Amino acid sequence: MSLDVMIVDDSAAIRKILHRVLIQADVPLGKVIEAGDGQEALDKLKSAMVGLILSDINMPNMDGLQLLGALKTQETTKSIPIIMVTTEGSSAKVMEAVSLGASGYVRKPFTAEQIKEKLAGLI
Amino acid sequence: MTHEKLVGMIRQATKDVFSTMLGIDLQDHPEYLGVSAPGPSEGVLAIVGLAGAWAGSGSFSCSALMAQKISGQLLMQEYAAIDDEVLDAIGEVTNMVLGNVKTVLEEELGPMGLSIPTVIYGRNFTTRSVGKSQWTIVPFDCLGEVVEVHLCLEPGKELSAKISVAQQQVPAILTMLS
Numbered sequence: 001m002s003l004d005v006m007i008v009d010d011s012a013a014i015r016k017i018l019h020r021v022l023i024q025a026d027v028p029l030g031k032v033i034e035a036g037d038g039q040e041a042l043d044k045l046k047s048a049m050v051g052l053i054l055s056d057i058n059m060p061n062m063d064g065l066q067l068l069g070a071l072k073t074q075e076t077t078k079s080i081p082i083i084m085v086t087t088e089g090s091s092a093k094v095m096e097a098v099s100l101g102a103s104g105y106v107r108k109p110f111t112a113e114q115i116k117e118k119l120a121g122l123i
Numbered sequence: 124m125t126h127e128k129l130v131g132m133i134r135q136a137t138k139d140v141f142s143t144m145l146g147i148d149l150q151d152h153p154e155y156l157g158v159s160a161p162g163p164s165e166g167v168l169a170i171v172g173l174a175g176a177w178a179g180s181g182s183f184s185c186s187a188l189m190a191q192k193i194s195g196q197l198l199m200q201e202y203a204a205i206d207d208e209v210l211d212a213i214g215e216v217t218n219m220v221l222g223n224v225k226t227v228l229e230e231e232l233g234p235m236g237l238s239i240p241t242v243i244y245g246r247n248f249t250t251r252s253v254g255k256s257q258w259t260i261v262p263f264d265c266l267g268e269v270v271e272v273h274l275c276l277e278p279g280k281e282l283s284a285k286i287s288v289a290q291q292q293v294p295a296i297l298t299m300l301s
Contacts, residue, residue, distance in 0.1 A: 010239065011215040012208065016198055017144075058222070060239055087222025087237070090229045108219045109143035 002030030003123060004048070008041045008055040008067065009085070014108075018054055018085065018115070025116040027123060038062030042070060045077060052123065054115075057086040057093065065096060072101040081122045085110065124177065124232065124276055129224075129259040130154045133272050136223035137263060140216060145196040152262035152269060165246040166190070167205065169217035173225060175235035179276035180252060181221040183213065187244065189268050205244050214240035220272060228276075 005022060007015045015034045022029055033048055035041035039062040041055070053071070057064035064084055071077040083104035084097045094105050104118040134151065141147045167190040170182045185193065191202040194212035202209050217240050225237050243250075252258075256275045263270050 011211055011218070013194070013198055013212040013215045020199070058218070058237060058239070087219050087226070089223065089226035090234070092234065108222065109140045111143055 002028050003052060004030040004033070004050040006033045006035060006041060006044070006050045006053045006055075008035045008038065008053065008059070008064065010036050010056065010059045012036075014056065014085070021112045021115045022119075024112050025119055027119060038064060038067030038070070041067055045071075049076070050080060052119075053080055053082045054085050055082060057084055057088045057097070065093075065100060068097060068100045068102055083115075083118050083122075085115070124228070126154075126156060126257075126259050129274055129276065130261055132224045132227045133220075133259065133261045133274060136227070137220050137261070137272055139223065140219045141265070144216070144219065145193060147193075147196060147265060149270075150264035152264060154259065154261045157258045157260050157273075158256070164248060167210070167213050167242065167244045168250065169214050169240045169242045170250075171217060171221050171240050172238035173221070173228075173235050173276065174238075174279070175229075175233060176279055177228070177232045177235070177276050178279040179256070179274065181217075181224065181272070181274045183217040183220060183270070183272050185213070185265070185270040186268060189265060189270060190244075192266060210242045210244060214242045217242075221274070224274065 007018050009015050019032055033044055033050060035044055037059040055064040055067060068082055071080060081103040083106060084102050085106045087108045089107045097105055103122055106114050106118055138149050141149050166184060166186040168182055168184040170180055173179050173181060187205050190205060190209050190213050193216060194202050194209040197212050222237055225235050229235055252275060256277055258273050258275045261272045
């Protein structure tokens, strides 16, 4: 069974790298939907549901924590596992993400192994 | 926050990003202090802003050819010219380097915000920061060329005002004590 994934990051480079890592991790990928910020992600999720979201925090328009908060309060999206992939490394940000319902937290720079480890517990 | 501490943070963060994401081992060049010097006059320059109790700017700069090589390493493909993907990749490298410096700074200076990177590419441009701030400039040897990380950090307005008040009070306190 394939897994549809959404990658949310304002950097096209990071979206490309994460897509490659998902393939390397042997994730049974279905559709991969990309979004450049939290608002674009919310808009795209109105017409396409996914089974996993990888999201940056520091983005324009709507940041990753706002996106996380919005998704966890909606009935249709609250059960989607969300992994934060970000340069924000302070314990305060990690705690905030966890309290909002993040399933995992990976700091940039990351290795493919770190992403695989986080995915292993979720899929 | 001392120049020496900033140099240590910048070296660690930059080497971590380059070795983990690009597979490149950077070599140290001697660091130095500069005035109003966020970058070179040609090539690619990415700048981010830092804000909090302390505030300032940080930048990463390199030649156009090096920007293509770095992007190639990051995205595993070759770039024959500077395009949007190269500029985006250099912006993200800068975001990761200075984002990691910010994380270490926050342990001492409290929460800080990091702006979205601005990336500039061209020839014969001039960059300067307003004021007479001193920049910590940390060069590295990267695949035979020099790349540089610059950082300028000063107490923010609120903190400066408190320091100023404290400095004014010191002579009065000393007079009272004597």
